Structures are given as structure tokens and as C-alpha cells.
Amino acid sequence: MNHFYAMILAGGGGTRLWPLSRTQNPKQTLALTEERTLFRIAVDRLSALFPPERIFVVSGPRLMPTLRGDAMHIPNDNFVVEPYARDNAAAVALGLAAITARDPDATVALLTADHHIASTEKFLSVLRAAHEVAQDGHIVTLGITPTYPSTGFGYIHRGALLREQNGLPIYRSQGFKEKPTHEVALQFLADGSYSWNSGMFIWHVRKAMQEFERQQPEMYHLLQELRQAFADTRDDVVLGRVWEKMPRKSIDYAIMEGATDVAVIPVDIGWSDVGSWASLYEVLKLDDKGNGVRGNADTLLIDTTQTLIFSEKLTVAIGLDGVVIVDTPDALLVCHRDKAQEIKKVVEHLKTTGQTDYL
Amino acid sequence: MNHFYAMILAGGGGTRLWPLSRTQNPKQTLALTEERTLFRIAVDRLSALFPPERIFVVSGPRLMPTLRGDAMHIPNDNFVVEPYARDNAAAVALGLAAITARDPDATVALLTADHHIASTEKFLSVLRAAHEVAQDGHIVTLGITPTYPSTGFGYIHRGALLREQNGLPIYRSQGFKEKPTHEVALQFLADGSYSWNSGMFIWHVRKAMQEFERQQPEMYHLLQELRQAFADTRDDVVLGRVWEKMPRKSIDYAIMEGATDVAVIPVDIGWSDVGSWASLYEVLKLDDKGNGVRGNADTLLIDTTQTLIFSEKLTVAIGLDGVVIVDTPDALLVCHRDKAQEIKKVVEHLKTTGQTDYL
Numbered sequence: 198m199n200h201f202y203a204m205i206l207a208g209g210g211g212t213r214l215w216p217l218s219r220t221q222n223p224k225q226t227l228a229l230t231e232e233r234t235l236f237r238i239a240v241d242r243l244s245a246l247f248p249p250e251r252i253f254v255v256s257g258p259r260l261m262p263t264l265r266g267d268a269m270h271i272p273n274d275n276f277v278v279e280p281y282a283r284d285n286a287a288a289v290a291l292g293l294a295a296i297t298a299r300d301p302d303a304t305v306a307l308l309t310a311d312h313h314i315a316s317t318e319k320f321l322s323v324l325r326a327a328h329e330v331a332q333d334g335h336i337v338t339l340g341i342t343p344t345y346p347s348t349g350f351g352y353i354h355r356g357a358l359l360r361e362q363n364g365l366p367i368y369r370s371q372g373f374k375e376k377p378t379h380e381v382a383l384q385f386l387a388d389g390s391y392s393w394n395s396g397m398f399i400w401h402v403r404k405a406m407q408e409f410e411r412q413q414p415e416m417y418h419l420l421q422e423l424r425q426a427f428a429d430t431r432d433d434v435v436l437g438r439v440w441e442k443m444p445r446k447s448i449d450y451a452i453m454e455g456a457t458d459v460a461v462i463p464v465d466i467g468w469s470d471v472g473s474w475a476s477l478y479e480v481l482k483l484d485d486k487g488n489g490v491r492g493n494a495d496t497l498l499i500d501t502t503q504t505l506i507f508s509e510k511l512t513v514a515i516g517l518d519g520v521v522i523v524d525t526p527d528a529l530l531v532c533h534r535d536k537a538q539e540i541k542k543v544v545e546h547l548k549t550t551g552q553t554d555y556l
Numbered sequence: 557m558n559h560f561y562a563m564i565l566a567g568g569g570g571t572r573l574w575p576l577s578r579t580q581n582p583k584q585t586l587a588l589t590e591e592r593t594l595f596r597i598a599v600d601r602l603s604a605l606f607p608p609e610r611i612f613v614v615s616g617p618r619l620m621p622t623l624r625g626d627a628m629h630i631p632n633d634n635f636v637v638e639p640y641a642r643d644n645a646a647a648v649a650l651g652l653a654a655i656t657a658r659d660p661d662a663t664v665a666l667l668t669a670d671h672h673i674a675s676t677e678k679f680l681s682v683l684r685a686a687h688e689v690a691q692d693g694h695i696v697t698l699g700i701t702p703t704y705p706s707t708g709f710g711y712i713h714r715g716a717l718l719r720e721q722n723g724l725p726i727y728r729s730q731g732f733k734e735k736p737t738h739e740v741a742l743q744f745l746a747d748g749s750y751s752w753n754s755g756m757f758i759w760h761v762r763k764a765m766q767e768f769e770r771q772q773p774e775m776y777h778l779l780q781e782l783r784q785a786f787a788d789t790r791d792d793v794v795l796g797r798v799w800e801k802m803p804r805k806s807i808d809y810a811i812m813e814g815a816t817d818v819a820v821i822p823v824d825i826g827w828s829d830v831g832s833w834a835s836l837y838e839v840l841k842l843d844d845k846g847n848g849v850r851g852n853a854d855t856l857l858i859d860t861t862q863t864l865i866f867s868e869k870l871t872v873a874i875g876l877d878g879v880v881i882v883d884t885p886d887a888l889l890v891c892h893r894d895k896a897q898e899i900k901k902v903v904e905h906l907k908t909t910g911q912t913d914y915l
Contacts, residue, residue: 514891524888540874
């Protein structure tokens with residue numbers, strides 16, 4: 198697998214873990230689950246399969262110094278800078294340009310930087326199998342077996358068995374479904390043939406180029422210009438000129454939904470998007486009372502259960518159950534875990550009232 | 557009432573409102589109930605009855621600058637400094653020495669600096685009546701009508717009616733009772749003739765001197781030396797020399813429990829010792845959902861009721877009921893109000909583990 202590359206998309210930044218995650222410090226840069234950041238964990242879990250020179254990281258200029266500092270063993274040239282955000286189809290094109298300039302026979306695993314995966318071993322087995330399946334022109338998506346009727350994820354509908362690979366069943370995809378209503382999500386869950394779209398997929402660059410050329414010819418030509426720029430002098434002026442012509446599209450919309458030969462591997466790898474304090478709680482190491490403490494704080498917990506504390510200073514919790522406490526220098530959140538989804542209202546409020554310093 | 561003086565005992569410092577109240581910033585120096593500190597409120601509520609020159613403040617050297625700065629209209633000489641803490645009988649003796657040096661015909665109301673009194677008008681009426689009753693040699697205590705079987709206060713057992721004064725019934729005291737067990741407290745409450753000892757009482761300095769001379773002759777002689785020092789040059793050397801001989805006793809134990817002619821006025825003035833976060837909550841101005849917010853924080857409360865927030869930074873509460881959130885630069889408390897009494901365990905823990913910076 199000397200031509201197998203990982204492309205970690207590490208741009209973007211949500212605020213669903215506000216007040217810890219901010220525009221300047223998005224989720225992937227935070228040490229949420231343990232001492233390492235989610236980004237560093239995403240890098241480290243690849244180490245048994247990808248040497249550092251075959252790991253590429255795509256992100257914006259603002260985060261780049263942080264990401265480089267967090268994974269100094271990855272060569273500098275493998276950090277590919279989006280001049281500014283133009284949605285993730287452009288980011289994928291940029292990463293593909295950089296990788297194909299290096300290796301025209303690459304197979305690329307598109308991976309995320311801010312998700313939790315409990316079982317690295319299973320995950321790498323899946324990548325190995327996907328690499329094989331991608332050799333004959335398939336786009337191999339990783340479909341997460343749903344555990345509840347989520348309305349927050351897109352779904353992949355699996356069809357007939359394509360083949361087995363390394364003991365794993367590989368299915369044809371019957372298509373992507375956008376985030377469903379609760380009712381539809383219940384049907385998907387009951388049906389059993391729908392997986393969450395993890396955003397992770399594996400393809401050979403030839404297949405990638407074919408799909409861009411067929412579905413997004415404009416982006417395809419820009420991608421070729423970018424590839425040439427990477428092959429030549431990695432000229433920032435060229436990059437900037439090309440970049441501003443890039444359409445803003447999501448990779449799902451631009452490529453995946455219309456792609457041919459999409460396969461799906463249903464995976465059960467302990468995946469979480471860590472998309473809320475409630476879902477972070479689910480993957481944290483807890484003490485015998487179900488409490489999770491992160492940050493450098495001294496804590497004192499009395500009559501307190503199932504409570505999550507992120508703090509850098511002495512924090513005392515008394516008589517709490519199921520509460521999330523997140524202390525930062527300029528903002529404090531105390532939230533019942535069942536209401537963690539209300540964070541988006543807070544962020545919305547801060548936006549509409551112009552309190553963007555907090556975001 | 558030109559010879560009526562207020563002596564505010566403003567020393568001491570509890571940590572029952574930790575982490576806001578600290579050794580260096582005890583309760584009386586905090587703006588707990590509104591923008592003014594409890595000390596300043598204690599001073600201001602006297603203004604209709606006592607001109608500033610007849611208000612004396614007794615406290616230690618560490619707090620004195622804060623207290624002076626907080627009540628600049630009170631003459632400097634009226635701030636009487638305890639060289640160091642020697643319990644409150646010594647503090648009372650010191651204050652009496654300063655006042656009698658000024659006015660040998662003084663009647664003195666001993667008052668607290670860190671309690672809440674909802675009705676200033678009733679309180680002043682009681683003081684006026686007590687002043688009259690004190691003229692014939694009574695020690696007039698203010699007894700708070702109990703609202704629950706508290707085991708945290710001492711009690712005064714009232715006896716026969718002594719007289720009426722300004723429309724208020726004045727009773728003879730049948731004696732002081734130390735903090736009772738819960739069972740005994742229930743009996744006191746049912747009996748109806750027991751009041752909480754508020755620590756506030758009014759006496760003429762002649763009566764005060766008689767009681768010190770009879771019950772605490774050693775303190776009495778030291779008090780006379782102090783009085784002379786105040787009358788002369790207010791000599792700090794004399795003060796220091798006398799002070800170190802002062803026995804450490806509480807005023808209740810040293811004087812009140814053995815005193816003759818003790819009277820009690822049962823009062824219903826909306827009194828609270830603000831002795832815990834739960835009792836502070838009871839006296840705070842709340843919004844229509846029962847939430848109380850203090851400090852300079854912006855707050856955002858979603859699905860949150862009966863919650864108390866002390867914070868100087870943006871604080872978001874979601875899905876909470878009956879919680880106390882207290883944020884300070886070096887320590888954060890999140891506590892269910894029903895468990896507020898557990899704070900003493902926290903303070904104990906910090907003491908035993910040597911983390912005294914937090915106290």
C-alpha cells in the first residue's frame with residue numbers, strides 16, 4: 198500500500214462545544230477526550246498504516262500553525278493551506294492536487310480531524326479493505342451503524358452485496374439521503390439498511406479525477422492548474438488566483454451524490470462526531486460515579502454524579518446530576534446534559550447581538 | 557437621643573459563602589444582595605437615627621482600609637482597630653472604651669455588619685424603643701422570631717412582659733440557650749417563647765461597665781486602661797500592650813449569659829444572617845423565574861429556574877433548577893441549593909490539604 202494516502206480535512210470550526218470550541222479554536226484543536234487534541238489523535242491513529250509523508254492535512258491559514266505544531270513529524274509540505282474557506286469540495290480538490298502532484302497513482306482516504314473513533318484496530322482494518330476495493334474504481338464510503346434516529350446526520354442507503362474484502366462485507370450504495378426528519382430517521386433505523394454518512398471515504402485519484410471531470414468540469418480544470426502549481430514551484434500567487442475561481446460546494450453535493458460505483462462498508466468502530474457536550478460525555482472516560490473531569494483543574498465533587506467538568510481552575514460541584522460545567526477565561530457554561538442542544542441558541546444569540554468576541 | 561451610639565462589629569470572617577467570601581474578603585465586604593456591600597448597607601440603614609459621628613466601627617487592621625473606603629462619611633477616629641482578633645468580648649470592650657472616652661453618658665447599640673434586614677423602618681423603631689428601655693439599666697436584646705427549627709443559632713428564652721415601649725412589648729429574658737439539637741429546636745419553635753439571638757443588643761455604658769466589672773474584672777480594668785488611652789493620645793503602644801492581656805472570650809459567654817436585667821424585644825424585621833448560599837437566595841431580588849443574578853456578568857438563562865449566579869464574566873445556564881453558580885478568578889462553585897451546607901466540608905478539605913490560598 199505504498200500509494201495509499203490519508204487526507205485529513207482539518208478546516209472548519211463549529212461552535213457546538215461552546216464555550217470551549219471557538220472560531221479560533223475549533224473542536225479539532227482541543228484536547229477533549231484525553232491529553233491529545235482530536236486532530237493529533239486523528240493523526241496518531243493512522244500511524245500503523247500511513248507513514249508521516251503519506252499523511253496530508255488540509256486546513257485554513259489561521260489554524261495551520263496550530264496543526265503543524267501539533268504534528269511536527271508530518272512534513273511541512275504535507276500541510277496544504279486553503280487561502281480561505283470555500284466549502285469542502287474545493288478543499289478536497291486542493292488536497293487531491295497536492296497528492297496527485299506527488300503521486301499520480303495515489304489512493305486517498307478522506308478523513309476527518311474532529312471525530313472520535315474508539316477502535317483504531319477496526320478502523321484500520323476497514324481502511325485496508327477499502328483500499329483494496331478502491332483499486333478497481335470504487336468510491337468506498339464508511340457508513341456508521343446508527344444507534345438512534347439521528348436527524349443530525351446524512352444517511353447512506355446500502356444496496357446489494359458487492360463483495361467481501363478482508364472478511365468485511367462491502368455493499369453497493371443505493372444513494373445518499375440528506376438529514377432526515379425524525380419520522381424518516383425512525384424508518385431508516387427500523388429498516389436497517391441505512392448508515393450514517395461519516396464523511397470518510399476512500400478512492401483512487403483516477404476515479405476522483407473522472408468524477409470531477411464528469412460532474413464538475415470547472416472545478417476539474419482548476420484542480421489541474423493547482424496540481425501543476427504544486428508540481429512546479431508551489432506558487433502561492435497561482436494558488437490564490439485559482440482559488441478565487443473555485444465554486445463553493447459541498448463534496449457530497451458536488452461529487453458524491455452523483456457519483457457512480459459508490460460502495461459502502463457498514464462499520465462499527467465506536468464512532469462519534471463529538472458534536473455536542475452530550476455526545477462528548479458518551480465517549481469520555483468516567484469515574485465510578487459517572488463523572489468526567491478534563492482540563493487542569495483541581496476538582497472536588499460532593500454528592501455529584503454523571504457530571505462533566507472542563508475547567509482550568511479549582512472547581513467544586515455539590516449535589517449535581519447530569520450537568521456539564523465548562524469554564525473558560527471569558528465565558529462559563531453550566532448546562533444540564535439533556536439540554537446540550539440549546540447551545541446553538543446561545544451561539545445564535547451571541548451572533549445576533551454582535552458579541553462575536555465570544556465566538 | 558444625642559447620646560445614642562451605634563457600634564458595628566465588623567471584624568471576623570466566615571467562609572460559608574465560599575468561594576466569594578474569603579479570609580481577606582469576608583461577607584461584610586461583599587456586595588451580596590445589591591450594589592452596596594453588607595457593611596455599607598449596615599451603616600446606611602442607621603442614617604435616620606445616628607449621625608456619622610455617632611457610628612463606631614470595630615474591626616481588624618486588614619479589613620480597616622476597605623471598611624473606611626466604603627463609608628468615608630464616618631470620621632476616621634470612629635474606626636476602632638483591633639490589633640488582632642481576640643474574640644468579640646475584647647472587641648466590644650475596645651469599642652466601649654472608644655465610645656466612653658468620647659461620651660460617658662452613651663447608650664450603645666451593638667450591631668452586626670454582615671446581616672440582612674429587610675425592614676429598616678421596623679428596625680429603627682425597635683432601636684428607638686430599646687434606647688428608652690436601656691435608660692433604666694436594662695440590656696435590651698433583639699430576638700428574631702424563628703421561622704424554622706434552626707440548629708445554627710443560639711436562642712433567647714423570653715419571660716414575663718416587662719413593659720410596653722413605643723407600642724412594642726418588651727419582655728424579661730429567662731436566659732440564653734446555646735445552639736440546640738434539632739429535637740430541642742423543634743420544641744423551641746413549638747413553644748413560641750424562644751427567639752434567635754441576633755447578636756444585637758442595646759445598653760447604657762454604665763450598665764456595660766457594671767457587668768464587665770462584676771463578671772470580668774480583668775477585662776474591666778483593661779477596658780479602663782483602653783478608655784484612658786483613647787481619652788489621651790490614642791496611643792497605639794498602650795493599645796497593643798493592653799490588647800495582648802485581653803482574654804479571648806465571646807461576649808455571650810463573658811457577659812450576656814450571666815448578666816442581670818436582660819430584656820428581649822421579639823422582632824420581625826426580615827432578618828437573615830446570610831449564612832449560606834441558600835439563605836442568601838431567600839433575601840435576593842429574583843426575576844419572574846426565581847433566578848437571581850449578581851456580579852457584573854452578562855448572563856443568558858435558558859430553561860433555568862430558581863438559580864443564583866454570582867459571576868463577573870459571561871455566564872450561560874441551561875436546564876438548571878435550584879443551582880448556585882459562583883465564579884471567582886481562582887475558584888468555581890456549582891452547587892445545588894439544597895446542599896449549600898456542604899460548603900463547610902469544602903473549606904475543611906482546603907484547610908486540611910493546605911490549600912489555604914483558596915480560603
